[in-house]
Amino acid sequence: DTEVTQTPKHLVMGMTNKKSLKCEQHMGHRAMYWYKQKAKKPPELMFVYSYEKLSINESVPSRFSPECPNSSLLNLHLHALQPEDSALYLCASSQPGTSSLTDTQYFGPGTRLTVL
Amino acid sequence: RKEVEQDPGPFNVPEGATVAFNCTYSNSASQSFFWYRQDCRKEPKLLMSVYSSGNEDGRFTAQLNRASQYISLLIRDSKLSDSATYLCVVNRDRTNAGKSTFGDGTTLTVKP
Numbered sequence: 001d002t003e004v005t006q007t008p009k010h011l012v013m014g015m016t017n018k019k020s021l022k023c024e025q026h027m028g029h030r031a032m033y034w035y036k037q038k039a040k041k042p043p044e045l046m047f048v049y050s051y052e053k054l055s056i057n058e059s060v061p062s063r064f065s066p067e068c069p070n071s072s073l074l075n076l077h078l079h080a081l082q083p084e085d086s087a088l089y090l091c092a093s094s095q096p097g098t099s100s101l102t103d104t105q106y107f108g109p110g111t112r113l114t115v116l
Numbered sequence: 117r118k119e120v121e122q123d124p125g126p127f128n129v130p131e132g133a134t135v136a137f138n139c140t141y142s143n144s145a146s147q148s149f150f151w152y153r154q155d156c157r158k159e160p161k162l163l164m165s166v167y168s169s170g171n172e173d174g175r176f177t178a179q180l181n182r183a184s185q186y187i188s189l190l191i192r193d194s195k196l197s198d199s200a201t202y203l204c205v206v207n208r209d210r211t212n213a214g215k216s217t218f219g220d221g222t223t224l225t226v227k228p
Contacts (some may be wrong), residue, residue, distance in 0.1 A: 042203060042218035043160065056215065090159055103148055103207055105216060107159040 003027075004108035006091050012114045015081060021111045023074040023091030032074040033105065034066060035090040043090055049074060050096055081115045088112050117142055122204050122219035130227055133194045137222045139204030140186045149180055150205040151189045154221065160203055164189070194226045 004025045013019050023032065031050045035043035048056035049068040057066075063085075065077040074091055092105040122139045129135050141149075149166040164171060166178040166187050177190040191198055204219035 042220055045215060048215075088157075104150065104162055104165060105205075106162065109159050112157075 004091055004093055004106050006089075006108035006111050008111055009109065010112045010114075012116065013078070013081065014116050015083075017081075018077070018079045020078065021076040021089055021091075021113075023076075023108055024072055025093040025106070025108075026072060027093060027095075027106070028071075029093035029095045029106075030071060031094045031096045031103075032068060033092040033094075034064075034074070034076050035092065035107075036085075037088045037090055037110070047076075078113075081113075083115050086113055086115045118220075119143060119217045120204055120206050120219040122202075123222050124220070125222040125224070127222065127224045128227060129194055129224070131194055131196060133226075134190065134192045135194055135224060136191075137189045137202055137204075137224075138186055139188070139206075139219050140184075141204075141206045141217075142185070143206070143208055143217075144185065146185075146206045146208050148207040149187050150207075151178055151187075152203040152205055153200040154203055155200050163202070191224075194224075196226050196228065199224055199226045 007022045033048050034046040036046055037043045045058050046060045047066040052068045063080045067075040088110045090110045091108040094103050094105045120141050123137050127135055151163040152160040153163045154160040164173055164178045166180045168180050170179045175192045179188045201221040201223045203221045206217050
């Protein structure tokens with residue numbers, strides 16, 4: 001089973017709203033990722049959690065706040081977003097290790113976010 | 117210079133054609149290499165990992181040349197369903213969850 005699930009599939013929010021994106025995986029992976037993808041561009045890494053600790057923050061604005069409550073769950077809390085934050089937000093997971101077999105990333109279907 | 121560069125494309129080919137994509141990477145410390153495909157408005161899906169010895173999966177063959185720092189993907193007997201964007205992905209740090217660097221993607225359209 002290589003499934004990563006994300007909710008909601010679509011989200012429309014105003015600039016003053018607070019919302020959260022959720023990601024879940026049951027593959028026993030200990031690394032989880034948030035990416036942002038704009039149309040016709042590759043995914044851009046936002047955050048990496050490794051063994052439930054934040055290991056990489058790619059200078060993401062503080063209006064995005066990640067949280068990893070346990071090894072299966074990853075949240076992205078959103079507050080005071082701007083219209084330019086509208087994008088597809090992808091979650092991925094992998095098993096940190098020492099071979100291509102283990103650090104392959106599996107992506108969820110994404111949340112399509114529109115900020116009005 | 118970008119860390120990972122792909123053929124810009126787009127590639128428009130007839131069904132049954134053979135098409136090859138190339139990708140170069142600049143960091144010689146890179147450890148693992150992948151090809152993903154991404155359909156319009158969907159998530160990237162792993163197509164193949166790429167090994168130094170080369171690997172084949174049906175109509176798809178991937179090659180890695182560490183000396184020249186490039187990877188390639190060959191698709192034989194193209195199908196309409198192969199139409200997608202193909203992303204080259206390079207990982208630097210294998211011991212922990214490290215950064216993956218994505219190429220900009222190459223768009224393939226297979227026409228009847």
